[in-house]
Amino acid sequence: MTITLIIIAITCVVSFMAFKDERLLDRLILWPPAITRGKEWWRLASCGLIHADGPHLLFNMITLFFFGRAMEGFYVSRGGAIGYLIFYVGALVVSSLPSYLQHKNDSRYRSLGASGAVSAVLFSFILLAPWSKIIVFVLPLPAILYAVAYVAYSIYMDRQRTDNVNHSAHLWGAAYGVFATILIEPDVVGHFLRQLTQPSLGFG
Numbered sequence: 001m002t003i004t005l006i007i008i009a010i011t012c013v014v015s016f017m018a019f020k021d022e023r024l025l026d027r028l029i030l031w032p033p034a035i036t037r038g039k040e041w042w043r044l045a046s047c048g049l050i051h052a053d054g055p056h057l058l059f060n061m062i063t064l065f066f067f068g069r070a071m072e073g074f075y076v077s078r079g080g081a082i083g084y085l086i087f088y089v090g091a092l093v094v095s096s097l098p099s100y101l102q103h104k105n106d107s108r109y110r111s112l113g114a115s116g117a118v119s120a121v122l123f124s125f126i127l128l129a130p131w132s133k134i135i136v137f138v139l140p141l142p143a144i145l146y147a148v149a150y151v152a153y154s155i156y157m158d159r160q161r162t163d164n165v166n167h168s169a170h171l172w173g174a175a176y177g178v179f180a181t182i183l184i185e186p187d188v189v190g191h192f193l194r195q196l197t198q199p200s201l202g203f204g
Contacts (some may be wrong), residue, residue, distance in 0.1 A: 003076070003084050004068035008061050011114060014049040015057045025050055030096050030111040032103045044100065048092040048114040060114045067125045071181075074128065076182055078184055091120035095173035099166055116169035120177030123147060127192050128176055131200040144196070150174070 002186055018025040030047035032047035033115065034040045051057035075084035095116020125132070130144035141149075158167035 002069065002072055003081050003088075004064060004072045007068070007085075007088060008064060011049050011051075012057065012061060013201055015051045018050040019053075025112075028112075030099065030105075030108055031101045033105060033107050036104045044096040045089050045092040047112045048117055050112045051114070052112060054141060056113055060118050063116070063118050064121060068121050070122050070128070071124050074124075074181070075184070083184075088117050088121070091173050091176050091179065093116035094176040095120065095169040098168050098172050102168075111166045111169065113166070113169075116173030116176075117167070118178070119170045119173035122177070123174040124177035124181040127181055127188055130192060130195050131198075142199070147174075 028046040
C-alpha cells in the first residue's frame with residue numbers, strides 16, 4: 001500500500017468517526033484559541049483528518065488519489081517515504097497557519113479539511129505537467145489553465161468571504177506545493193518553462 005493510500009485510509013476513518021463523535025471533531029478541528037491559550041499546535045495538522053461532510057471528504061480524497069500517486073513517486077525518489085509524508089503534513093501546517101494567525105483570539109472561527117494539503121499536491125503536479133488533462137465538473141481542461149482559474153477564484157472568494165470555505169488555506173497550500181517542489185528539485189523550474197512553450201492541446 002502506498003503512502004497516498006494510507007493517508008486516504010486514515011483520513012477517511014478519522015473523518016467518519018468524527019461525523020458521529022462531536023468530541024473528537026472538537027479535539028481535532030482548527031480552533032485558534034485552543035492554540036493561542038492551550039498550545040495545542042497539533043490542530044494545524046489534525047484539522048486535515050476531519051471533514052464537514054461526505055461530499056467534502058470525497059472530493060478531497062479523489063483529488064488526492066489521482067494526483068498524490070504521481071507526487072508520491074517524485075518525493076519518494078528524492079527523500080524516501082518519509083519525505084513525501086513530511087511534504088503532506090507540512091502542507092497541512094503551512095496552509096492552516098495563516099488562518100490561525102488571522103483568527104488567534106476568535107472563538108467563533110473553526111476550520112477543517114485536507115483541502116490545503118490537497119491543493120499542495122495538485123499544484124506541485126501542475127508544476128511538473130502543466131498541460132495534463134484535469135476534469136473539472138466533467139469538463140476537460142489543461143492543468144495550467146485550471147491553476148490560473150483556481151487561484152483567481154480563490155483570491156476573489158477569500159476577499160468576498162461570503163461562504164464557509166477556507167480559501168486562504170487553498171491558496172497557501174498551492175503556494176507551498178510549488179515552492180516545496182522547487183526547493184527539492186530546482187530543475188523543475190526549467191522543465192516547467194519548457195513545457196509551457198510546448199502546449200499539448202490534446203492534453204497528452
